[in-house]
Amino acid sequence: MVKPDETHPDGARARLLELSQQRGVSLARLSDMLGRNASYLQQFIRKGSPRKLEEGDRRTLATFFGVAEEELGGGGESPQENSYAQTRMRRDPGDWVDVPRLDIGASAGPGALPVSEQAFDAFRFSRRWLAEQGLEGAQLVAITVEGDSMEPLLRNGDEILIDRAPRAFRDGVHVVRLGDTLMVKRVAQAGAGRFALLSQNLSYPPVEVSAEEMEVIGRVVWKGGRI
Secondary structure: OOOOOOOOHHHHHHHHHHHHHHHOOOHHHHHHHOOOOOOHHHHHHHHOOOOOOOHHHHHHHHHHHOOOHHHHOOOOOOOOOOHHHHHHHOOOHHHEEEEEEEEEEEEOOOOEOOOOOOEEEEEEEEHHHHHHOOOOOOOEEEEEEEOOOOOOOOOOOOEEEEEOOOOOOOOEEEEEEEOOEEEEEEEEEOOOOEEEEEOOOOOOOOEEEEOOOEEEEEEEEEEEOOO
16 A cells, blocks of 8 residues: 655645544644634645645644654655754653543543543643643543533543642533542532532533532543544
């Protein structure tokens, strides 16, 4: 089988689609990361518009995926001429952050007991990309969503990154512990010492709990899943 020429736009489109599928992140999410409309990369891949990625977009995507810009259509410079390639060849291990994947499912349904907090694998993220997302210094772990109560925001099988760094509470999507049960919910303050656990799926009613009943494990800051 002939490998696509990544320096040709057709090869770049095929490579980008392959990378997004391998990482389990949608083209819409990648477009959002670039500050573009949700269909930007879909149109690039399916319709060839734009014909070639802009340099800044290409660099951001290459950094996110940990590949050379050439693979996404960068001008075909030699490794000696391509500054990104030079950086990639001599990159320091400190340029990357390994985020542990825990063997835990956070219920987006009725509730599930955690199995283990032992990491079985890791996601590797560019330290620079994390800083661009406002996650520099975050204490990240990855777990799996179970159930359908947070659809369409989070789907069964999605993997989510949780920032476990201690911070002042603010409303948002969090993983919380109720007794021995982990749940992922939108959490909002509901008066003095009270919190509402809200589902995206309107089939699930809100649940109100006291601060003593609930432990906030961390804030959900990123998601990935199959298209």
